[in-house]
Amino acid sequence: MSRPNSAPRTRVVVTGMGALTPLGATVKETWNAVMRGESGITTLNEDWAADLPVKIAGVLPTDPADLIGRVAARRLDRSQQIAVAASREAWDDAGAPAVEPERLAAVIGSGVGGAATLLDQHDLLRTEGRSRVSPHAVPRLMPNGAAGAVSIMLGARAGAHAPTSACASGAESLVWGSLLIAQGMADVVVAGGTDACIAPISITAFDRIRALSRNDEPERASRPFDRDRDGFVMAEGAGVVVLEREDHARARGARIQAVLAGFGVTADATSPVNPNVDGQVRAINQALAQAELSPRDIEHVNTHATGTPLGDYVEAQAIARAVGTHPAITATKSYTGHLLGAAGAVEAILAILAMQQGIVPRIRNLIRADERIDLDLVQETHRVTSPQAALSSSFGFGGHNVILALTRQ
Structure with missing residues (x-):
């Protein structure tokens, strides 16, 4: 695969969008909350947060298991559940395009993958023994688990890829999705990012490098470009788009929402x-x-x-x-x-x-x-x-x- 600055000039368009964020369970809910000026940041009231130096985060308002079904959710890490939910919304928003499985790919990046599963399963191993470790632990903790879950859900056989570039993972997934289309390896790519690891170790680790805000007023803590800003607020969520070769999208009468130019x-x-x-x-x-x-x-x-x-x-x-x-x-x-x-x-x-x-x-x-x-x-x-x-x-x-x-x- 060539580098981005030498990619062919095939036009790649966005035909579907899906999101699950602290502001809402859909793109529309998220955008409307932004328009109302709402904050998705809340206080962590769980017992495990009591002794943490930071007790605020952006937590989802909806259990992703309710969106994808409890049976399916049991086999997936929370980050994977969120990615599947957002991908479903994006796919539906794109009109569920008819595309050959061999021409459909999934690219879902994650900064930390199934870290929540790793932490939970390690605790089970330590406190209750080997027999309590889930047989689903490995596919749930893999960094590529979300891409695999979305690929399986949609039957995407042109590839399932998982860029891991920390907080740039979601954006880089759109880059590689666009390159797959530009180089003729796919006609449609479901691309995006997901993460869900609001946990004592992640909060503590970021706090140790003074990256997190210690503001104890949740709605006022995240303040980019403000003179008194003091760090970021950790949150969880997923965003997914459907990328498509422009002529493919126009041939099926798809609504083109933007061009990834x-x-x-x-x-x-x-x-x-x-x-x-x-x-x-x-x-x-x-x-x-x-x-x-x-x-x-x-x-x-x-x-x-x-x-x-x-x-x-x-x-x-x-x-x-x-x-x-x-x-x-x-x-x-x-x-x-x-x-x-x-x-x-x-x-x-x-x-x-x-x-x-x-x-x-x-x-x-x-x-x-x-x-x-x-x-x-x-x-x-x-x-x-x-x-x-x-x-x-x-x-x-x-x-x-x-x-x-x-x-x-």
């Missing part, structure tokens, strides 16, 4: 945790070049902006250098929290909806903007506009940078 994928090769402005600028430039867009064409950016003091500042520098200060900037983690490996896919969906609806969501909790950031931050009210081209940015520990360039047509 280009993308950039780079690595910093500097630090495993600290972002690098040059790597981000290179990814933006790659995406613009492949999409044949100029910086002035970009009217909206849904930023990665997690709310960490360093990360938001570095990303703002990269946008200003590569695109300029004119695009309307939003940061939807201020509503959802940080969905980890699902973030990039969900935020691409929200960027598409911003173009469709002509509304760029305001950045929640942006009270006093960081004076060092010279960008058009959408702050007090939603911005009514009609962006024809947008970027969605995703970055991950390990130095992963992924930029998606999206256009209306």
Whole structure:
């Protein structure tokens, strides 16, 4: 498979979208909650959270097992359940396209895979013995488990792939899905990201590197670009889109919701945790070049902006250098929290909806903007506009940078 900047110029379009987030069990519920200015962040009241330094997270309002069925759910990790639910919605939204199984692929990325299963099964082994370990433990904990579950559900035989690039996993899944289509390996790809590991070890580990907000007011904690931001809020969820070769979509009369016009994928090769402005600028430039867009064409950016003091500042520098200060900037983690490996896919969906609806969501909790950031931050009210081209940015520990360039047509 060639690198993104040498991909053939086959047009790849989005024909279906699905999401399960702390704001709702569907794309529509999630978007409507954003429009109402709601937060998906709540207090963790479980006993296991009592002694944690951070007691807030973005938890799903719906049990995914209720969406996919209890029998099916028993064989799947929570992250896989969420991916299956979001994939079903996306597939239905695309009109359940008739496609040969050998021309249909699944690409579902995850930052941590079935880590929740690994933790639960290890506890069972330690406290109750080997006989209590589930025979489904291995397929539930595999990082590729979600891609396999979606492939099985849809009968996708052109491939089942699972990019693992930390918090850029969901966005990178859309990249590789697009490449499968561009290189003639599939006509339709179900692509996205999922993660669900709100647990003592994950919260503690992120807190140890001072990445998490310690704000004890859940709805005010996630505050990208704000002067008083102090870290991100961990959340769970999944976002999935149906990607399709444009001529295939038009031949069946599909509703084309957006075009994945280009993308950039780079690595910093500097630090495993600290972002690098040059790597981000290179990814933006790659995406613009492949999409044949100029910086002035970009009217909206849904930023990665997690709310960490360093990360938001570095990303703002990269946008200003590569695109300029004119695009309307939003940061939807201020509503959802940080969905980890699902973030990039969900935020691409929200960027598409911003173009469709002509509304760029305001950045929640942006009270006093960081004076060092010279960008058009959408702050007090939603911005009514009609962006024809947008970027969605995703970055991950390990130095992963992924930029998606999206256009209306």
